[in-house]
Amino acid sequence: MTTAWLVLAVGDDRQHGGNDGYDDDPSQHYSWDDTVPNHGRIAVGDVIALWDKKKLLGVGVISAIETGRETKTLYFCPECKKASIKPRKRLKPAFRCNKCGALFDVPGSKTREVVTYRSRHGEAWMDGRGLLNGRELRALCDSPDSQLSMRPARWEKLRDAIIGVAGISLDDLDLDDEGTGGTRRPIAGGHRMKNVRTRVGQAPFRKQLLTDHGQVCAFTGPAPAGALQAAHLYSYADEEEHHDWGGLLLRNDVHSLFDRGQIAVNPDTGRIEVDDELLRYPAYAELHGRAPRVRLRPEHEVWLAAHWRIHRSAAVSVPASRSPEAASPGCETA
Incomplete structure (x- = not known):
């Protein structure tokens, strides 16, 4: 069965x-x-x-x-010590215990x-x-x-x-x-x-990206939150740090293709480019030559230039002035 x-x-x-x-x-x-x-x-x-x-x-x-x-970190009711507590969105105190009914602003932890x-x-x-x-x-x-x-x-x-x-x-x-x-x-x-290593802070990292950009894939535009992943623009495995402005929200499929270098941003033009294999698919072909759908900060551009250099340097050279000294060679799925 x-x-x-x-x-x-x-x-x-x-x-x-x-x-x-x-x-x-x-x-x-x-x-x-x-x-x-x-x-x-x-x-x-x-x-x-x-x-x-x-x-x-x-x-x-x-x-x-x-x-x-x-x-x-586990949180519990300071009265009965049970974890069955619930935050209250509008009422004060901020928490209520579902077991003993206690009300409190700060849970035990x-x-x-x-x-x-x-x-x-x-x-x-x-x-x-x-x-x-x-x-x-x-x-x-x-x-x-x-x-x-x-x-x-x-x-x-x-x-x-x-x-x-x-x-x-x-x-x-x-x-x-x-x-x-x-x-x-x-x-x-x-x-x-x-067995895998667990990324500490991944959930807050994604939440911050949603706060910064809203429910928008940086390359394709508005999308449901459930379809968006927090994409590091550098290798988190190497850095082990969530850098400020070091990530963008990408749709699931676009994130995977970005990590493989099949979708990248040309640092000379600031435009998205997709490799030849993807041009036969209309959904990806229409991204080719488009500007990103969110406003990029200088830090984003630095990481994206490093990503381009790793995956596309054989075809196009990146000006030295745009190549970040600290950028890590590679990206990976969040």
Whole structure:
């Protein structure tokens, strides 16, 4: 029987009262840690359905689960010491404890080393925004009244509900192995775990970019926040620092192509250029020769010139005066 999970993703830098949040990209990855109930039960090959408390966002199949470690700040009620606290947007005091009802402005806090998890499910993803509402999704869970952010659900019920609402065939969901009609073959290796280094401060970095530029891809223009990634313009693996003005928001696909150097900004013209392979695709060909869609600061231009030099120097030389001495050779996915 296929295992499915209904997991909560409520917008940018998903938060609850007990911690500083998680950096999710619903169509690509979902993050959690070992403080979350059911944290160790999700496995490669499971179906993952993401929702925002009101509606379905989409459905995917987990192809990998990456693990890491980080030191996390946990917050709790100063009265009962429970982590079930909630910030109040308009009322004062600023916090309320859901367990004992205490009201307070400053929660208690402590640090703890946690195991982090991140699913990769973008290879088999179906956008399902609005197909099912919150009430319908809760009814598909093993425990419909559960308040957990990660809830076991019935894939057969979820599949049938989506098909019934969307009026599509099972194959269109792209969730089953080779169109087997709902019975997927076991993925070899079961639960593949991969240790990765966790980037400290990535969520605040993305939040700052959203504050600076709004929901705008720097190369393609306005886009939903869920489709935008925080792109470092230098190699974070080398620098291990979130430099001021060292990043831009890029749409998921554009970010990937930028990291490979197939999309770059010519420092001589200030215009976007795409490589020949991309010119056959209209969505990317129309970017060629365009100016970026956000106003670039001098610091952005310095990092973009370094990126151009690394990936395009064979074709065009970058003037020495525009080449940053401190720029790191390379970029990577955020």
